[in-house]
Amino acid sequence: MRNIGIDVDSLTLLDQIVRKLSDGFAGLPVVDDGQGDLETMRPVLEEVASRLTDNYPYFHPLYAGQMLKPPHPIARLAYMLSLYINPNNHALDGGRASSAMEKEAVAEIAAMFGWDQYLGHLAGGGTMANLEALWVAGRSHPDRMVLASTQAHYTHERLSQVLHLPFRKVPVDRFGRMDLDGLQRILDEEQVGTVVATIGTTATGAVDPLPRLLKLRDRYHFRIHADSAYGGYFRLVDSLPSATREAFDLLGEVDSIVVDPHKHGLQPYGCGCILFKDPSVGGFYKHDSPYTYFSSDELHLGEISLECSRPGAAAVALWATQKLLPLERKGTFASHLAAGRNAAIELYHLIAADSRFLTAFPPELDIVIWLPKAASASKASNLSRQLFEQAAKHHLHLALAEIPEHFFDLEKAGMDRDRTTLTCLRSVLMKPEHDSWVGQIWTIVCQCLNELD
Ligand SMILES: *Cc1c(COP(=O)(O)O)cnc(C)c1O
Numbered sequence: 001m002r003n004i005g006i007d008v009d010s011l012t013l014l015d016q017i018v019r020k021l022s023d024g025f026a027g028l029p030v031v032d033d034g035q036g037d038l039e040t041m042r043p044v045l046e047e048v049a050s051r052l053t054d055n056y057p058y059f060h061p062l063y064a065g066q067m068l069k070p071p072h073p074i075a076r077l078a079y080m081l082s083l084y085i086n087p088n089n090h091a092l093d094g095g096r097a098s099s100a101m102e103k104e105a106v107a108e109i110a111a112m113f114g115w116d117q118y119l120g121h122l123a124g125g126g127t128m129a130n131l132e133a134l135w136v137a138g139r140s141h142p143d144r145m146v147l148a149s150t151q152a153h154y155t156h157e158r159l160s161q162v163l164h165l166p167f168r169k170v171p172v173d174r175f176g177r178m179d180l181d182g183l184q185r186i187l188d189e190e191q192v193g194t195v196v197a198t199i200g201t202t203a204t205g206a207v208d209p210l211p212r213l214l215k216l217r218d219r220y221h222f223r224i225h226a227d228s229a230y231g232g233y234f235r236l237v238d239s240l241p242s243a244t245r246e247a248f249d250l251l252g253e254v255d256s257i258v259v260d261p262h263k264h265g266l267q268p269y270g271c272g273c274i275l276f277k278d279p280s281v282g283g284f285y286k287h288d289s290p291y292t293y294f295s296s297d298e299l300h301l302g303e304i305s306l307e308c309s310r311p312g313a314a315a316v317a318l319w320a321t322q323k324l325l326p327l328e329r330k331g332t333f334a335s336h337l338a339a340g341r342n343a344a345i346e347l348y349h350l351i352a353a354d355s356r357f358l359t360a361f362p363p364e365l366d367i368v369i370w371l372p373k374a375a376s377a378s379k380a381s382n383l384s385r386q387l388f389e390q391a392a393k394h395h396l397h398l399a400l401a402e403i404p405e406h407f408f409d410l411e412k413a414g415m416d417r418d419r420t421t422l423t424c425l426r427s428v429l430m431k432p433e434h435d436s437w438v439g440q441i442w443t444i445v446c447q448c449l450n451e452l453d
Pocket residue numbers: 124125126127128130153155198200201202227228229230260263272
């Protein structure tokens with residue numbers, strides 16, 4: 001098979017490992033499996049395979065658009081393997097091994113942030129993990145306001161509505177980071193319970209200025225929740241700009257952290273993680289449901305989680321991935337993150353050096369926003385959309401994003417400011433392979449722009 005990035009070889013390994021799993025239960029009496037004939041499933045699966053080609057090729061380096069990163073083969077294999085058991089990490093009765101593996105894997109993530117005392121677990125994703133963070137924030141600071149920047153993920157405003165917590169947005173500076181003078185004005189006016197610091201915004205990868213935010217906390221006594229759903233793993237990367245690095249170095253000082261293993265942690269979807277610095281927040285979760293069984297003196301994961309049934313498979317996949325690729329500062333996993341970031345910096349320089357294009361600021365993490373220049377913001381926005389479509393015809397898949405115009409120097413570019421946002425191209429260079437493909441990506445971009453002229 002031509003290697004276009006879909007791995008088939010690892011299935012032989014799965015075949016052998018499933019047999020090992022089956023051997024582990026060899027003492028059981030034989031049952032007639034009654035699972036049906038493979039040949040009746042074949043046409044259905046063939047149809048599935050054909051329908052699934054209606055997707056962008058997320059696994060390929062020429063997919064350089066949204067935040068989509070293929071799971072590591074070991075995550076895929078461990079996930080599939082555990083589906084033969086299908087454990088539920090709600091309660092130990094539903095998944096003893098996978099619950100233990102969840103605790104071990106989460107301990108490794110907590111250690112990445114320098115925490116050995118904490119409360120934490122996996123969740124369905126960043127949204128559920130942030131819901132839990134804001135729920136605890138609301139329980140510990142009832143009726144007080146939640147603040148997040150205009151570039152924070154929109155989920156914080158919506159989750160605050162769900163939790164009936166007052167919410168307000170804080171402006172950002174021209175680098176997409178929370179403007180702390182703007183924050184301080186709000187702190188002087190309102191009863192603020194929690195400030196959400198975004199450590200890697202979804203649009204541009206901007207990191208809020210945590211060092212100064214921590215100083216403001218000393219004065220105004222709010223909680224800090226770090227939403228590092230996207231950026232959290234960059235804590236392991238040395239080669240960050242110094243202000244960004246300082247924020248990551250202080251991440252352990254916040255009250256709660258969200259990180260998404262299904263974003264940068266090589267996991268299939270359905271894997272977020274929430275960590276609280278103070279384990280006593282576990283008291284907020286107390287319930288007296290008769291439906292949860294107590295077969296162990298240990299704390300059930302279901303007792304410290306808002307979600308009840310959760311896939312044990314997600315924990316098994318994460319555990320296996322971290323076993324193969326430990327969360328170490330100089331390790332292979334970290335070097336892969338750094339490779340994506342190198343690719344983003346290289347792309348940024350190619351764009352910045354080309355007078356036909358405009359870009360905002362150098363990437364703090366691995367996201368580049370850029371667009372072709374034109375006489376006005378609206379004309380450039382149209383051109384972005386055309387370039388996006390033209391590139392797709394050449395198998396180069398970019399993404400579009402609406403970005404505030406003040407992130408760009410329109411005056412210097414000689415462009416009319418006839419719109420408050422620019423429709424930009426957004427390239428999230430999450431795959432280490434991007435590092436060796438940037439040249440090719442740029443060649444296609446330039447060719448496409450010529451074709452549009
Ligand atoms: C992706 C993301 C979220 C939402 O997480 P999901 O896993 O998509 O539910 C929240 N915050 C930030 C900063 C994100 O990048």
